[in-house]
Amino acid sequence: xxxxxxxxxxxxxxxxxxxxxxxxSWQDRPAAQQPxxxxxxxxxxxxxxxxxxxxxxTSWEVNSLKAQIARAQAGELFVLQGGDxxxxxxxxxxxxxxxxxxxxxxxxxxLVHGMRKRVxxxxxxxxQYAKPRSADLETRDGVTLPSYRGDLVNxxxxxxxxxxxxxxxxxxxxxxxxxxxxxxxxxxxxxxxDLHHPEYWDLDWVQHSPLAADYQRMVDTLGDSVRFMxxxxxxxxxxxSRVDFYTSHEALLLWAEQAQTRxxxxxxxxxxxxxxxPWIGMRTADLGGAHVEYCxxxxxxxxxxxxxxxxxxxVLDLCRVLNPDNEAGRLTLIxxxxxxxxxxxxPRLIEAVRKAGHQVLWMCDPMHGxxxxxxxxxxxxxxxxxxxxxxxxxxxxxxxxxxxGGMHLELTGEDVTECTGGARNLxxxxxxxxxxxxxxxxxxxxxxxxLAIKIARIAD
Numbered sequence: 297x298x299x300x301x302x303x304x305x306x307x308x309x310x311x312x313x314x315x316x317x318x319x320x321s322w323q324d325r326p327a328a329q330q331p332x333x334x335x336x337x338x339x340x341x342x343x344x345x346x347x348x349x350x351x352x353x354t355s356w357e358v359n360s361l362k363a364q365i366a367r368a369q370a371g372e373l374f375v376l377q378g379g380d381x382x383x384x385x386x387x388x389x390x391x392x393x394x395x396x397x398x399x400x401x402x403x404x405x406x407l408v409h410g411m412r413k414r415v416x417x418x419x420x421x422x423x424q425y426a427k428p429r430s431a432d433l434e435t436r437d438g439v440t441l442p443s444y445r446g447d448l449v450n451x452x453x454x455x456x457x458x459x460x461x462x463x464x465x466x467x468x469x470x471x472x473x474x475x476x477x478x479x480x481x482x483x484x485x486x487x488x489x490d491l492h493h494p495e496y497w498d499l500d501w502v503q504h505s506p507l508a509a510d511y512q513r514m515v516d517t518l519g520d521s522v523r524f525m526x527x528x529x530x531x532x533x534x535x536x537s538r539v540d541f542y543t544s545h546e547a548l549l550l551w552a553e554q555a556q557t558r559x560x561x562x563x564x565x566x567x568x569x570x571x572x573x574p575w576i577g578m579r580t581a582d583l584g585g586a587h588v589e590y591c592x593x594x595x596x597x598x599x600x601x602x603x604x605x606x607x608x609x610x611v612l613d614l615c616r617v618l619n620p621d622n623e624a625g626r627l628t629l630i631x632x633x634x635x636x637x638x639x640x641x642x643p644r645l646i647e648a649v650r651k652a653g654h655q656v657l658w659m660c661d662p663m664h665g666x667x668x669x670x671x672x673x674x675x676x677x678x679x680x681x682x683x684x685x686x687x688x689x690x691x692x693x694x695x696x697x698x699x700x701g702g703m704h705l706e707l708t709g710e711d712v713t714e715c716t717g718g719a720r721n722l723x724x725x726x727x728x729x730x731x732x733x734x735x736x737x738x739x740x741x742x743x744x745x746x747l748a749i750k751i752a753r754i755a756d
Contacts, residue, residue, distance in 0.1 A: 379420025395709025410752020
């Protein structure tokens, strides 16, 4: 039997509930990156509908993920979190969703082969419809309009009508997230992730990749290993025909997060049931801000993006506020430094967190600190800088006596050209062939697989 989400992992959920916290207590704090809805009554009507809809995930799935993250903290698992920078409603299609899942499955297969440990998969989709922006307004040819903040808020078209925040999009986002989760579960339950048949995961154009031969050798080796183990066991091993898979998104639009925050029978506290794993972005990690206030009260495991601009005291205070009981599996620190800054800033944070005794999972986001602009104005991320940050992250953690337990990546299963370099050595001129992202550049399939192969070799 194939299992989309495990329900039998043991987890110790802290019984402590913050006495001064409510699902709406964030409203008493400054809330950054929130859209300005022009019709307050329409917003409240949409939120009332959202509160009445079924949750997207369950509390036992959330607790199971927390238990597995605790195992990753202990070095038993490696976490692969990946997906679009910002999902679009238009890409809620079977082929796009299947390709995203294929990429993560193929990458995890490579990592399992090279690292000799289980890989925990967390999709950066089924809810990643909103994005923080560096400016509230955008100007083109003398015309200034509100910035595009993701399909959950407004539309990407550059017109006054398109850029008006529309609360009905909150309901549309919930619906499309539900369809995405349902389809992923159906794929996994139907055998899509069966290790007996990893060839099912191939994309149509994988045969053209310079790395196809390396990948095929790994597939063949794992297939032989599965058959060998089953020969010894005298029958089919069911664990080889199923995978665990979870969803994540940035907990950005707090009205929407609050609407899906609920109490459940026989479990203490409140759960955000719109996702298994919410995270706080760098722009909303203010200790006195609304996002930290909201996230400190939910029982989900969660991540926080950590940047070079953060002081040691800031990071330690985030650990204390977000995980006051020092619960294993609760908190993940996702460092996004940049290849040219990671060596100067990451060691001090690792050492401070270790000395303070905080239990955290360290993950590396090598994407956001390595964004540059091309001469023609496109945002891109050079593959060699991404790879450099990954290599340095593994080395720095090892030197500090720490463990790098995961990767947080923006990627797609589509044949896009958004990041330069990689096996095909994409140039600035190549980007215009298939640059599709409305927000940040993503690794395409070949680049993502190349990164996984190199990570597996580094960590072996």
